[in-house]
Amino acid sequence: MELDKTDFKILAKLQDNGKSSYSEIARVINVSEGTVRARINKMLKEEVFEFIIHMNPNKIGLHVQAIIGLETKLGLQDHIACQLKTHQSVRFIGAFSGKHDLIIQGYFRDNEELVSFVNEQLAKIEGIISVDVNVELKQYKDTFSYIDT
Incomplete structure (x- = not known):
């Protein structure tokens, strides 16, 4: 279109x-x-846009946001991404060039829930070589606006 x-x-x-x-x-x-x-x-x-509700994670009890970079075994990237899609705490999954094969964004109630996700959920997924967890300390911008108004 x-x-x-x-x-x-x-x-x-x-x-x-x-x-x-x-x-x-x-x-x-x-x-x-x-x-x-x-x-x-x-x-x-034509899927140019969709109506969504953008919630404030902190207001609904999700106080920890993490960006997690994953290094994967060759040939298993799609398999790993498909498994990650089933996790409620995962908001975004993307394949990237560079240091990380997959980058995910997740929201968690607290640090314990994040640690559990990494040590229990990610650890079960075959083909993940390494995990690089980055916890958000302060947010400067969060938008889904792509055009000037």
């Missing part, structure tokens, strides 16, 4: 406030409500 200026304006308004009504967006960007509805539905269908 090729996005045009109107699509980007709609996305910017939704990024500012995901609860904005179609009529409110239409009024602000000077198009019809039907145009906004049709464009949003098409972008949703």
Whole structure:
């Protein structure tokens, strides 16, 4: 799907406030409500974006965020990533070039839960050569906004 200026304006308004009504967006960007509805539905269908609730982990009892780099045996990266997808505490998994083959982001209630995840859950997964755990000390930015508003 090729996005045009109107699509980007709609996305910017939704990024500012995901609860904005179609009529409110239409009024602000000077198009019809039907145009906004049709464009949003098409972008949703084409998976340009999705509506999600972004929770504050600290407010729901997840006080430890960790970025964990994994070195894996050749040929087992996909297998390991598939196993990690089943863990509730894992929010993100990505394959990377460089020092780590996989990098995961996880949220945990406390340090004990993180240690248990590493020593019990990761230790059971065949093909993990090494684990590099980095605990977040202070957060400066956390956003899912990719376009200027």
